[in-house]
Amino acid sequence: MERLTEEQIVKAVEKAEGWKRDGKWIQRRYKFKEFMDGVHFVNRIAELSEEANHHPFISIDYRVVTLKLTSWHAGGLTDLDFELTAKYNEIYETL
Amino acid sequence: MERLTEEQIVKAVEKAEGWKRDGKWIQRRYKFKEFMDGVHFVNRIAELSEEANHHPFISIDYRVVTLKLTSWHAGGLTDLDFELTAKYNEIYETL
Numbered sequence: 001m002e003r004l005t006e007e008q009i010v011k012a013v014e015k016a017e018g019w020k021r022d023g024k025w026i027q028r029r030y031k032f033k034e035f036m037d038g039v040h041f042v043n044r045i046a047e048l049s050e051e052a053n054h055h056p057f058i059s060i061d062y063r064v065v066t067l068k069l070t071s072w073h074a075g076g077l078t079d080l081d082f083e084l085t086a087k088y089n090e091i092y093e094t095l
Numbered sequence: 096m097e098r099l100t101e102e103q104i105v106k107a108v109e110k111a112e113g114w115k116r117d118g119k120w121i122q123r124r125y126k127f128k129e130f131m132d133g134v135h136f137v138n139r140i141a142e143l144s145e146e147a148n149h150h151p152f153i154s155i156d157y158r159v160v161t162l163k164l165t166s167w168h169a170g171g172l173t174d175l176d177f178e179l180t181a182k183y184n185e186i187y188e189t190l
Contacts, residue, residue, distance in 0.1 A: 035150055039141040042155075046134040055130055058155040060137075 003076040012077075016085040024076045026085065027068040030092050037095065038065045044091045054080055056088075098171040107172075111180040119171045121180065122163040125187050132190065133160045139186045149175055151183075 004012065013021050019028045032038040038060055045067065049055045057068040067088060071078040099107065108116050114123045127133040133155055140162065144150045152163040162183060166173040 036141065036145060039138065042137065043134065046131065046155075050131060055157050060141075060153040062150050 001071065001074060001078040001080050003071070003074040003078060009077050012082040016082060017089055019085050022068075025068050025070045026077060026081060027066060028085070028088070030065045030067070032063045032065065035060075035063055038063055041065055041092065041095055044095075045088060048084070048087060048091070052080070052084060054084060056084070096166065096169060096173040096175050098166070098169040098173060104172050107177040111177060112184055114180050117163075120163050120165045121172060121176060122161060123180070123183070125160045125162070127158045127160065130155075130158055133158055136160055136187065136190055139190075140183060143179070143182060143186070147175070147179060149179060151179070 009021065013019060013026060016026065016028075018030075019026050030038070030041060032041065042058055042060060042065055045056065045058065054069075054071070059066045069081040069084060070076065071081055104116065108114060108121060111121065111123075113125075114121050125133070125136060127136065137153055137155060137160055140151065140153065149164075149166070154161045164176040164179060165171065166176055
């Protein structure tokens with residue numbers, strides 16, 4: 001999958017609710033009522049990452065889970081990263 | 096639980112295999128063969144954290160899980176932090 005152009009990235013970030021650009025990365029902080037809710041979310045994200053063979057950087061800071069995505073093989077952001085932001089948001093909404 | 100003295104911290108870090116001091120924090124990087132092995136480890140750590148009501152900062156960077164500990168209420172490191180490093184190491188050894 002090819003790296004997106006600057007223009008494509010700007011448009012894609014606009015559509016990715018809650019996600020912010022950080023150079024070659026995009027990231028979002030997800031907040032939870034309880035620590036274990038965040039842990040359950042991470043488990044869902046992990047399963048999806050294995051299926052997609054694309055693994056975000058994940059951090060758990062008590063009740064806040066941060067996900068960061070980039071495509072190493074492409075040296076930047078690709079369509080796959082933005083497909084995953086949409087899926088991650090969907091999982092968050094259904095929890 | 097009271098904050099440990101500098102001398103106590105130095106001794107405790109020496110005994111905590113794989114753990115390094117970083118100011119008010121201690122941290123260790125745990126490596127795994129597979130991404131999901133790291134995720135299972137995080138689940139075990141999360142359960143223990145809930146039981147102890149003491150939550151480390153957790154990050155998952157593909158097959159590397161990093162744990163960071165401090166005691167906010169004490170403004171630094173306490174005995175509890177070092178009790179947990181021993182338990183985390185034990186969980187890692189049994190996986």
